[in-house]
Amino acid sequence: xxxxxxxxxxxxxxxxxxxxxxxxxxxxxxxxxxxxxxxxxxxxxxxxxxxxxxxxxxxxxxxxxxxxxxxxxxxxxxxxxxxxxxxxxxxxxxxxxxxxxxxxxxxxxxxxxxxxxxxxxxxxxxxxxxxxxxxxxxxxxxxxxxxxxxxxxxxxxxxxxxxxxxxxxxxxxxxxxxxxxxxxxxxxxxxxxxxxxxxxxxxxxxxxxxxxxxxxxxxxxxxxxxxxxxxxxxxxxxxxxxxxxxxxxxxxxxxxxxxxxxxxxxxxxxxxxxxxxxxxxxxxxxxxxxxxxxxxxx
Numbered sequence: 001x002x003x004x005x006x007x008x009x010x011x012x013x014x015x016x017x018x019x020x021x022x023x024x025x026x027x028x029x030x031x032x033x034x035x036x037x038x039x040x041x042x043x044x045x046x047x048x049x050x051x052x053x054x055x056x057x058x059x060x061x062x063x064x065x066x067x068x069x070x071x072x073x074x075x076x077x078x079x080x081x082x083x084x085x086x087x088x089x090x091x092x093x094x095x096x097x098x099x100x101x102x103x104x105x106x107x108x109x110x111x112x113x114x115x116x117x118x119x120x121x122x123x124x125x126x127x128x129x130x131x132x133x134x135x136x137x138x139x140x141x142x143x144x145x146x147x148x149x150x151x152x153x154x155x156x157x158x159x160x161x162x163x164x165x166x167x168x169x170x171x172x173x174x175x176x177x178x179x180x181x182x183x184x185x186x187x188x189x190x191x192x193x194x195x196x197x198x199x200x201x202x203x204x205x206x207x208x209x210x211x212x213x214x215x216x217x218x219x220x221x222x223x224x225x226x227x228x229x230x231x232x233x234x235x236x237x238x239x240x241x242x243x244x245x246x247x248x249x250x251x252x253x254x255x256x257x258x259x260x261x262x263x264x265x266x267x268x269x270x271x272x273x274x275x276x277x278x279x280x281x282x283x284x285x286x287x288x289x290x291x292x293x294x295x296x297x298x
Contacts (some may be wrong), residue, residue, distance in 0.1 A: 053238045063119040067127035070117045074131045077114070081107055086151030097209065099155045101202050108176060108198035112241065115185050116248050132176035137163045138174065172197070185250045191241040192262060196269045200234020204273065219276040227274045235266040 011213050031106025085103050086092040111131060118124040139156075142164035157164035175197060183190025202225075216222045239262055245251045 062123040105202035194237030199237025203233040204230035
């Protein structure tokens, strides 16, 4: 009887164990280490191919190539512009003074308008400054008579003398370099300075020579029409440059205040340009300097 009871108890306990095991097997097991979904390690042979370059390095290389290409394109454009006016002057299709001022106006404005084609890297401004730096070197070489470029002399000088290249034209490209490196695309000061120097001062000279019969009482070298033209065109070109860069998203301006400030800057720059100080300070230096000073005060 006791043996039967023992067997019965063993049967019951065995059945309970089997039942518990079956229930446990039906439930998903969670392993303490998540190794089921881990990919096996991949062993690669070290290589110096481009596939091993990290994304930041690739981004830097891309920006450098971008800026180098933009610099080359702007250099070609600047050279073509000057060479085009050289040819027009040589063929006597355009007067030397008019050619000089058109180069003065267009080269600076087109250079400034080319800045958006450069990358957003911090080095982009230095790549852009290469363009006027090359022209600066060209002016110095010809100005020191180390070489002679007749077309350059005719298109950029008043009397065709090499030493003239070391004054106004050289100051002009130096202002372009400083504006690119210091102010760049995010500052309205540089844009207004170049707008007044290129647009205002350049057109003032053309209009003054063509229609400037009435001279200023305190400076017989300047005319009323020239000064008025500098104010109007300097103001319009400066506003146009600000609008150009605001549309592209580089500037956010309060336009009422911006117009007032540009009008004040244009007036001050016009007065400075009309003063009889050309023999002391070149217009290409005095005008941007006054613009910068007035903008700081505003």
